[in-house]
Amino acid sequence: MARIRSSVFREKVTTADEAVRHIHAGDTVAISGFASAGTPKVIIPALAERIHHARGAGVNFTINLLTGASVSTETERTLAEIDGIALRMPYQSEATARRKINEGRMDYVDIHLSHVAQQVWEGYYGTVDVAVVEVAGVTEAGELIPSASVGNNKTWLDVAKKVILEVNSWVPDAMTGIHDIYYGTALPPNRTPLEITSAADRIGQTTFRVDPDKVVAVVETNCPDSASPLTEPDAVSIAIAGHVLDFFDHEVKAGRLPADSLLPLQAGIGNVANAVLGGLDRGGYRDLTCYSEVIQDSMLRLIKDGAVAHASATSLALSEKGLEEFTSNVDFYRNHITLRPQEISNHPEVVRRLGIIAMNGMLEADIYGNVNSTHVMGTKIMNGIGGSGDFTRNGYVSMFLSPSTARGGAISSIVPMVPHVDHTEHDTQVIVTEQGLADLRGLSPRRRARAVIDNCAHPEFRPLLHDYLARADAQPGAGHTPHLLGEAFSFHQRHLATGSMQR
């Protein structure tokens, strides 16, 4: 009980099985977890067991599940497998849950990550019955020391009627102080400016507050976070990173980016982002900053090398090796990393003010720069929009990165028209594939199309795309943004019919 320094909380210590008796059929349950870090480790398996038993007794037991973003794979799968989730919000990335959503058996609402906390607080998702939050400890004063992700935990603890805590002693004690929990948010008309003007600024406190009367159970654990899978950068990722780094050089020479430190970087989760960040080492930059969602492995090295002075995020997203590096040197990293609530890490006000360089992955872009981040072939959800919209809309430069093809060349990431739009032509400024970079700033649609096809599409698909554009443009009354409505999805229809977008 060393991590529970308040006697009020010590008295509430119980087992996971006892704790989940406070969760009832139909409840809205808001849990911790972002990019798998900080997911509760034992309550959800116990809840799944409870749901399974209730089902056996003929009770239809489902919950609405709210999280920060993705939770650990096991957690998501455990609940999805037993059809335990009626409504899921705001982001998921696990195969079973994805399948249930795509079968129409689980409701899923896909919203910008910066919008989650405010919309729940505003009452758009009804009452939050129970919050289940992993913490690293409880202070003498009864405040909570956050664990490896912050996500929406501040809001869950504020709005939930009942709170269940998991106190995980695996989280290094020395992480205490890395968090910046802001208590100045309010509902309109009572909101005030967020006083953040650089990535390292602190505007909050290091702990969460919670009304102890709401805490119905405290469960002790000692479980490591799941590691985020990460592979070494391949040739395609390295080529994409090269184009991005060349672009930075070009922008610095043009006087549009500060030479030494650029502007704060944001990079989505995944191997391409990891490769871009990894490549910054070679750029000779010093005192870079990051204002992003997650800390990936490459960030730790950049911090260690002195290329990055400070990184702000809402969560760690480290591989097994990264977790080891972080926990072994947490005293060092604590001074160079700040973990914030996701409504602050992704806040449009701060993103715009800092002038973020936004770099996000995508499924596909169309020739005019509309981006599909979420729906395979326009219908099947992949993971969700995450924070890509928060950063893209408000960033100083907004870039989308992707290999030019997928599935061994069968799928082109550049298509005539995307069948689902997550980021519009008004927001996409730069598209990068291993083929090259299309700078769309200041270009009208026809010019954008030529830049995207010639610079980003795989050579295999360029003739098809040029042919589409030329025939669309040749129509009488072709318009500002030429399209052939009958053929706009021909790439996707061909893929559905033959398994390949190639002719």
Next chain:
Amino acid sequence: MARIRSSVFREKVTTADEAVRHIHAGDTVAISGFASAGTPKVIIPALAERIHHARGAGVNFTINLLTGASVSTETERTLAEIDGIALRMPYQSEATARRKINEGRMDYVDIHLSHVAQQVWEGYYGTVDVAVVEVAGVTEAGELIPSASVGNNKTWLDVAKKVILEVNSWVPDAMTGIHDIYYGTALPPNRTPLEITSAADRIGQTTFRVDPDKVVAVVETNCPDSASPLTEPDAVSIAIAGHVLDFFDHEVKAGRLPADSLLPLQAGIGNVANAVLGGLDRGGYRDLTCYSEVIQDSMLRLIKDGAVAHASATSLALSEKGLEEFTSNVDFYRNHITLRPQEISNHPEVVRRLGIIAMNGMLEADIYGNVNSTHVMGTKIMNGIGGSGDFTRNGYVSMFLSPSTARGGAISSIVPMVPHVDHTEHDTQVIVTEQGLADLRGLSPRRRARAVIDNCAHPEFRPLLHDYLARADAQPGAGHTPHLLGEAFSFHQRHLATGSMQR
């Protein structure tokens, strides 16, 4: 010369014909004007004359034209008719310009109005050679009193290499003081919070600054602004307004909106918005505020009646009657209206902080809530996205309003899939037609579709839409957002073939 109180500026007074000699072929010219108010009155016709003559002499004379938003119809047409515009940014609403753009003879870049000033300052549109700005006067100290719109004038005066002023003595002297020109903007990494926490807050000064050495010409005029066309609300607009007002009541009862004053209102330009605002009179509200782009006629009445305590905007957009009412009572209105730069009136930071209720028109929405604001049949530009994205993305509640049909019932504003997306499913929360209101907050795609079809589509089109949804959903592997890619644009294709979306 009574309006020009600085001798430095008096010495620069000249004719329009002389002034336009400072504008050269290939120049980027940034002019005042938003919703037609504050457009320069005599320089552009003189420039058109100059271009015409140059053409006669075999010189290919075009300019890149940057504005606040729409400028007066005559101004836009005059330049478009002679093919004088190579690139147009960011918004237009005039028939000749629209035709040239849709014929691919004029480049047009359609960006969020809150992004214009920063992107030009950041250098994304190259050098601004000449600014042409209408003002109401010049102070003894050489500062400029703004006229009936602010738009991007502060930025144009800052960044342009040369400045031409039109001093228009038609603008009432008593308008002085209605403007709030903020000089605290900066490029990142030097940005600081915008200290606006309510619609009436003032954070700037009442005048523009300009380096007198850059001012190459001052031209005196006495010309009224063009009036914005406005018709009396028809039955459809009144029905839409009724649904919106019922929704406000419902939200107040649910505790999601403050009872007396709601939250600051934003309404797009046009008759539907005007009808909604007009209807607020009957709601019994007091001390409402507006934080919007324009002041329409209905706003003046609401202010006079005491329903609206303060309205913030970047421009007037009044009918002839409204202009008369405003100019006759400007001493009264000056205390209840603030005109700001459009980067502030539309700023995501302020829109989110204040918790704006965003109400914008649209061309069409699809069953999942994606909205097309700009492209007729997906290809032909109408006007541009304007500020709708600034308010929709960041508002407290984001609503789109439209009649359910157009062209006497031939066109449905609810379609299976929109062929151009300006606002994604992640951003659209409420859709309203005269048929009813669909509240999409917290709903997964299938539920959204049923709500939109049943509440918003015209009964004539409901069976077709339900049939589409049912068949899409019945496909094996229908996915999260069911669609039939081969039929997604069947409504539009039918209209292109037969002139009607009806079967």
